Amino acid sequence: MRLIQGTLDELGTPLSDVEFVVVDLETTGGAPGTSGITEVGAVRVRGGEVLGEFQTLVHPGVPIPPFIALLTGITDAMVREAPGIGSVLPAFLEFARGSVLVAHNAPFDVSFLKAAARQCGQPWPGFAVVDTVHLARQVVTNDEVPNRKLSSLARLFGSPTTPDHRALTDARATVHVLHGLLERVGSLGVRSLEELSTFSSRVSPAQRRKRHLAEPLPNAPGVYVFRDGRDHVLYVGTSRDIRTRVRSYFTASETRTRMAEMVGIAERVDPIVCATPLEAEVRELRLIAEHKPRYNRRSRFPERQPWVKLTVEPFPRLSIVSEVRADDATYLGPFSGRRAAEQAVDALHEVFALRQCSRRMGRRGGGGACALAEMGRCAAPCTRAADEYDHEQAVVDYAAIVAQARAAMTGDCRGLVRDLRARIGSLSDDQRFEQAAVVRDRLVAVVRAAARVQRIGSLASCAEIVAARRPTQGGWEIVLVRYGRLAGTTVSPRGSDPWPYVDALRATGEVVESPVLPSPAATPEEAEKVLRWLEADGTRLVDVQGSWSCPLHGAGYERAQLDPVSAALRTGVAGFGDRLAGVAG
Incomplete structure (x- = not known):
């Protein structure tokens, strides 16, 4: 919004209490810094009353072009003895102190004043600025005036002063235009400076x-x-x-x-x-x-977030489920949607030869080899049941594969990431970029899910965490977390002993039942917000009942490496091949 710039009182200031300084400049041209100011005129008003006026000619430091002299009536002879801008600007800034600047086509006048301040080594006060041209475009229709020139608006609002391209005269005319415009926006409910700052005809x-x-x-x-x-x-x-x-x-x-x-x-x-x-x-x-x-x-349906489950059965497999159950299975997630869960499953199948069929299998297997087994993508325990020795070995071999997959989901995922990176690199070298992108997306999905479950699962295992942080106003913000759920917060005032507040919070905090791990007692999104607060700089742990940690070589590190690459892919920072190489590298 260009209407007003600057910092305004959050509560708003009634327009009747605002002091406006309506300013107009005459210059030698249209380029601040190259052209010079020849005249400054300003009127200070409040509540419709004129409080003072400011006017002076200014030596521009450059010759006045003939057509400018003809337009304004200001000649080189008139400004020969006039003060320079170095003398005029401090006087004007003193006149305008504490006001809101108003100008017709304000960007022009303000840009010249800012350029003059830089030239004089004078800091610019950062006035709030009202542009009557912009405001007129919001509330004056084309049926009323042919354009938004000062002369046209002055006639519309019945200004007794006719603009004539002299600074004080034009500033006086702009005062009447400003009052006419404020009356119009006032009929639309604009009563304060803050409301004026955000007023627009786009508001219904x-x-x-x-x-x-x-x-x-x-x-x-x-x-x-x-x-x-x-x-x-x-x-x-x-x-x-x-x-x-x-x-x-x-x-x-x-x-x-x-x-x-x-x-x-x-x-x-x-x-x-x-x-x-x-x-x-x-x-x-x-x-x-x-x-x-x-x-x-966002956040409307946390119960719809799926998980990936490594089942508990003689020959476990991966399954997408809607909730975590107390069945000793290994869980990964939760995911933002089923698509992300499917990508994570595909990533695990890329590396680990887990069976992908959904039929029930006893310890003796059951069934013939599928296409995946022939491709080496499945350990095919179902085919190794006839011979007793072969069956026992099949159980051992498959259990080793399951153990590796479980370790990647819950702890050290370096092997999983290394194999997927190598697969991306190989596909990129063969210029099979579409397939490489598919594997890349699978890698990102599984690493994000593993990092998430490792973080929130650890937090959810803690019966209670008490932590504190100093807010800017002093004292302590104290937080009570039970099984990953925010059970209560309080603030101890500055200068007071925080321990009674800690004790009171523990005594009155929400009673939270132990959840089925790795799911927290809250939604995963709440647990992550709690985690971000706990992990932020300045947070101090007061007490932890349980073990709050993340596994060495866990997915958190890998996610930190992959997230910048994913962000670059979304914003198109680098070429496709280069980005894939970055993931694979």
Whole structure:
């Protein structure tokens, strides 16, 4: 949004209290730094009242072109004895101190003033800026004026001053244009400087009418819940400042079509103030999972995330399942969707000759060899049942393959990654890039899943973790985690003893039942948010009941190596062959 730039009060300042300095410059040309300023004119106003005026000719340091002299009436003779910009600029900045700058076609005037500040070695104060041209384009129609020139708008709004290309005269005319424009946006509900800063004709009337929903909300961290007239949850979000964030839904800064639709339906916004940002993030996830709001796109169906299971039977195989059960099987995941789970299964089958048939098999096997067995892609235990010795050896051989697959899923995955990288490299050397890309995607899927299950599984095994971190305002944020689920948070004030707060949190925290590992007692997404908080710089562990660790040579390291490559592939940073070589290398 170009209308206003700069930092504004989060609560908004009534427009009647804002002091505007309307400024106009005359110059020798259109290029700041090359052309010079010949005149500065400014008017300071507040609440429709003129507080003061500023006007001076300026020696531009370069000759004034004849056509500029004809246009403005300012000649070289007139500015010969005028002060230079080095003297004028400090005086103008003092006149404009604490104000919001206004100009007609503000980028032009502001660019010259900034260039002058750089030339003089003067720091630019960083004024908020209102451009009356931009504002006029929002609220003045083509039926009213043929263009948005100052002279046209001055006539439209009945300015008693006619613009004549002299700085003070044009600034006075712009004052009347500004007041006419503010009156129009005021009829649309714009009352504060903050609302003016985000005003745009792109904001629908329905959005503007709903601005009152944000007014009673607190300027505090937490969760906000949009509800319709039947009390159905439409959308859940989180912010460090609930009121400021909700207000943004009624301005031009919100560009998502579905959010404009949601605002049009909303009748109420419920705030939930949270003690810490982590609590807010977790509450948001839980509310989305509980209510499944139609305008939230993420985190609505955590129960639909599949897992990959290495079964427990005489000859185990890989299977995609919907939940973790207490069956002593080995699990990998959860995955964002079935496609990712299938890629991980394919990756494991690339390296380990696990059987891929789904028929039941006893210890004696059962059935003839399949095509995969003939290709060497399956150990084919089903074919080795006739001879007693061969059968026993088949059990031993297949158990070794299963052990290797289980180790790659739960611990050391270096062999798996090495073999898949070699496969990608071989395919790339043969310029079979499409097949190499398929293997690459399988590698990424299995490594991400292994890293995820190794991290959250370890956290889920801990009956209780208490940790603390210092917020910027002092004191301690204290977090209680039980079996991977956030069981409570609190904040000890600055200067107080944190231990009573730790003891109270433990006594009052949520009672959490032990989950079926490696699944946490919370959703995997909540467990990962907790993990990110625990692993962040500045977090101190107060107490850990259990063993919180990640395996040596686990998938976490490999994921850290692969994620940048995946990001480069998504953004197209390098050539296809080079990127595959990077994965294979």
